Amino acid sequence: MPSPAETERAVELAQRGTELAKAGKLSDAARFLREATTIDPENPQVKLAWVALKEEEGKSELLGFCRDWVKSKDEADGDKALKVIRAKGLREKEAEQAVEILFEFKGEDDLLDQVTGELLQHVGAQKWLAEQMQERPTQMYYELFERGDDSIDGLLKVLLNRAMWLSDEAFTQGHRDAFMLSLAMMMEEALEHPERAMKGVAQLLAHHAEHLHGIIDSDSFDVILTSLDIRLPSSLRSQATLATIKLFELAPSTAQDLVSKFVTTRVQKSIADELVVAFSAAAAIFPITVQAASALFLTEGFITTLVPLVESKKSHKLEQSALELVSAACVDKNCREAINRHCREWLENCVGTSLDKKRSNLAALILVKLGDEQPASEGPSIVTPGKVDQEDLIASFKSMVIGSDASSKQDSIEGLAYASLQPKVREDLSKSPKFLKRLLETLHKEATSSGAAHASNILFGGLTILVNLISYLPIQSEEEKRMAQLKAYANVQKPVPEPDELLNDAHVSARCKRVLDAGIVPVLVAVAKRASASVLALTSSIFLSLSKDAKNRAPLAQQGAIKLLTQIYDTITSTTTTPSPYPPSAASQTAQALSRILISTNPAHIFNASHPSQSAIRPLLPLLSPTESSTWQLHAFEALLALTNLASLDTPTQDHIIRHAFDIVVDDLLLSQNALLRRAATELVCNLMASPHCIERFADGSPRAKHRLHILLAMTDVDDAPTRSAAGGALAMLLSIDLAVAELLKDDKGVDFLLGLCRDEEEDIRHRGVVCLREVVGEETGNGVEEVRRKGGVEVLKGVLKESRRQEVLALGVETLKVLLGQ
Structure with missing residues (x-):
């Protein structure tokens, strides 16, 4: 039997619980009632208070399910809560209370992670989490981290949404707390799911680096660079790459010094594991800053000792990381010359003797990048044929694309992206219907599949091949041709040679026809639905080449090219990111391709209520204005012809042109x-x-x-x-x-x-x-x-x-x- 004092305390708690229940604070009410029940479980007022709480919970089906789930840990109750969240919009208070109840559920649970992520799409839950991150940031971060990817994504959404925070100071402090907690998490030994922590680091750097002053030091940078290790999951490395890019943007000189110190320190240790980390980081830096990375790569004594060092360790992962580094370094001419001089024999041995297909393919890719150029030497030398012939490598890559082995697709496509810069290779690839069919099938599969880590690389490489196959030589005015000759003479060079016959318009037009007949347009439509900026820019380049021949324009229009080009143009011109992720010429190329197709197409067959002609007019208007390009008048001429054709459609189209171009x-x-x-x-x-x-x-x-x-x-x-x-x-x-x-x-x-x-x-x-x-x-x-x-x-x-x-x-x-x- 409870004492009178305990009974009085239980009644007070029951009354307080009832008040909170009526105010909608159900989780707080339940906490008071649990304490009251512990003191006097048979007290009638306590029992009535529980009835009142149940009635309030009954008004929200979701809260009842959440409460039951926390008690039962039964997945069936969690499924009920998830269905309710997805089936109807939640009131702000309801979402807040639901997420608060679920924080009584501890530990990692896939369904709990999924439900938390869904709840954190709602304002009420987001505001509650923002408040909690101010009051107890460490506890909230660790619980969400343990819960799963969806929970961390929800936290990042709250951290990046200023509207959820009471003040600028709280918003900034939230970023600092989360960034430090993410870095601390990355430093833990044997951490599971490090990509969750690195995502926080990368996203906060990408969006609000200005709030992180004083936190980023050499230790922080080391954590990020260590995460570029090729042995780690690609999901972690991609986030680490994003963070590294941002650090180079913020402080290029400091970042360059830290990278140099990071790499050289580990190379000097000459331990296989440390070398893998160093080579991985150096390889990742090349696409970010070629100048800094090439200076590091060409450090005296590095490239001359690279092959003996790698071979002495007899480590497959070290050999792989060294190949990744050498492949990345091929982007720089001086690095290519050094690789050709000091690494070619090793690369040829890798192709011929490596039992690992991935390493063999990567070595072959590097040799394709180096081309047939012989190593430079001083004085007379005996020329010996290489162990690996370029034509054999290209034929091998072509066979890999045609073949069914998906594991070699990325390296083979990247190799052909380089090889197809050669006119002879362009002609050969275009004349293989089987190759074109398999390449397009691969691109379509990557575009429509759910997120393979290498999909974007395959898409970019595959489209690069197609761009190379069908690119026309740039149009030069007579003045530009004379200037090119004068520059050649001024540099004591031979006169500029005539372009290869395979690059003339007749051959390129024939290649365009083959690519179009292979069914490229439906593939480009599929690719563009989830394309990156670089992929969209390549897509526009392909359409620009295909549309040059008037015979191709009707098939392009019939297969959806006009609608796709207007969508691409809108995407490019509506981007607010600074600097723009698109090449400077992307918008104008898209508009030029659109204008060419519109010249030769009956607009009545293309446009309708869901796709009005006005959507195609906006891209054409900038082409009418003079630019510094020697070809602007040609583009303006084509745009005028396209507008003339559109003006034949109807009066609303005419009036739209009059308003914007008259x-x-x-x-x-x-x-x-x-x-x-x-x-x-x-x-x-x-x-x-x-x-x-x-x-x-x-x-x-x-x-x-x-x-x-x-x-x-x-x-x-x-x-x-x-x-x-x-x-x-x-x-x-x-x-x-x-x-x-x-x-x-x-x-x-x-x-x-x-x-x-x-x-x-x-x-x-x-x-x-x-x-x-x-x-x-x-x-x-x-x-x-x-x-x-x-x-x-x-x-x-x-x-x-x-x-x-x-x-x-x-x-x-x-x-x-x-x-x-x-x-």
């Missing part, structure tokens, strides 16, 4: 010194004239409209017949409005230009001139008739009737002449 087309490009640009701009105006908004901009009586009308009239008197024809067509539509006729008559030379059309050598152009005259003489005031007579229109029309043979021209000419003669 000024640059009429005020700038219509006056271009380039005859083709003038022609294309005039043809676009002709198609736009079907819109009342276009007519208004020529006929509203403003000084600017008068100037535009005069420019359009002047286009009827240029040397280029297609330009005259387009100008005549535009005027024929414009002058169908009396207001426009009135504006034309205000121009002293307006009728003269129209009579010039009627005298043209081309029958079609004369026809347009007669149409214009008929509209002028048909206006109500009679001013048009008078002006045409005064300018000699009667004689001009008689001449038209003598020269023309087409019935429609003769009929309209007779009709117009009768009006002029008053008949």
Whole structure:
């Protein structure tokens, strides 16, 4: 029996529990009631309080399931909670209470990790966790770390969301606490799941490095660099690589010094395990900063002793790490020369004698990167043939791509990405339908499979092969060709040789046709759905090459290229990351490919309500503006042709073009010194004239409209017949409005230009001139008739009737002449 004092205490706790239950703080209420039950389990008020709590819990099905799960540890109860979370939106308070209840569940549990991750998508749970990270950061971090990947991801989401924190100070401190705890976790011996801790390090560095001043020291950097070890899981190494990239961005000089110290210290120890760590780190640095990594690689005495050192240790992992380092170093010309001089024989032995396929393939890849160049030597030397022939290596890689062994795909594709820089290899690969089919199948599989660690490397390498196969030589102006020759002479070089015949347009076009016929477009559509910035840039380059030949454009459009290119352009131009992850030319290349395809495609077959034509107009607009490129006028010409084709679709499309491109087309490009640009701009105006908004901009009586009308009239008197024809067509539509006729008559030379059309050598152009005259003489005031007579229109029309043979021209000419003669 409890004492009176204990009974009183139990009642107080029960009352407090009931109050908390009514306030919605169910986990706190349960804590008070458990204590009351321990003191006086048979007390009626305590029992009533439990009933009240159960009723409150009954209002939230989720909280009841969570409570049952914590007590039972039964996975069935956890599944019920997970289903409720996924099936309905949670109230903020409900999510908060649910996550708090589940923190009574300790230890690692896959289902608990999954449920925690789901709950931490909700604001209530996120705010609760932010508060807890301020009050007890170490306990919360360790519990979430133990729980699993989804829980750590949820924590990172909270840490990076400023809205969940009460102040900037708390937000910053949360980052500092989590970063230090992640580093401390990484330093623990035999840590399970180190990638969870490294993810925290990498993400906080990537997003809020400014909050971590004073924490990052040489020990921290050592922890990160040690995690680049090739023997560790790729998930850990990828996060360590991200962290290393950010550290180099923040403090390149300091990072370079720390890396140099890290590598040289371990190399000097000459212990196999330490050498693996050092070589792994050095290899990872090359893609981040070639200059720093190559300086380290070319340190006196390193490359000359590398092979003897590796061979003396008789360690497969050390040999693998050394090969990874040498492969990475091939990105630098000086490093390649040193490798060729000191490592070639070792590499050839690896290819010929290694029982490990991965090491053999990697050595072969390095030899492909080195090419056929013989090691440089001073003085006379005896040239001996290498043990491994380049053509044999390339043929081997080609066979690996065709074969079914997935383990060798990455190395073989990377090797062919280098080898396909050679014109002969490009031609050979393109002429193998089996190779193209298997390569595209591999890319499609990697694009649609759920996240293999090497998928992005295979996608990048495979697309690089395709880019190399179908790339045209860059267009050079005559001035650029002369400058290249002058530079060659200035550098005491031989004149620039003529490009290989296999790189001429005819051969490249043939390769494009083979790749297109192999079914590349559906693969690119699949790849783009989850592509990185580099992969999207390669995709645009492929479309740019494929679209050069007009014969390819219809198949490209039919298979979805237009929609995909507009999506890629939107993705590239909407990125807010600084600096942009996309190459500077990515957006313009995408737009150029789009414009080429649109030139030769019936827009009525492509666009609909779900894919409006306006989506394709935005990418074309920047191509109309001059740039420093010598080819900008070609790109502007193609964009104008594409817009002209789009303008034939409907009035909404015309109006969209008018709103966004009219000024640059009429005020700038219509006056271009380039005859083709003038022609294309005039043809676009002709198609736009079907819109009342276009007519208004020529006929509203403003000084600017008068100037535009005069420019359009002047286009009827240029040397280029297609330009005259387009100008005549535009005027024929414009002058169908009396207001426009009135504006034309205000121009002293307006009728003269129209009579010039009627005298043209081309029958079609004369026809347009007669149409214009008929509209002028048909206006109500009679001013048009008078002006045409005064300018000699009667004689001009008689001449038209003598020269023309087409019935429609003769009929309209007779009709117009009768009006002029008053008949």
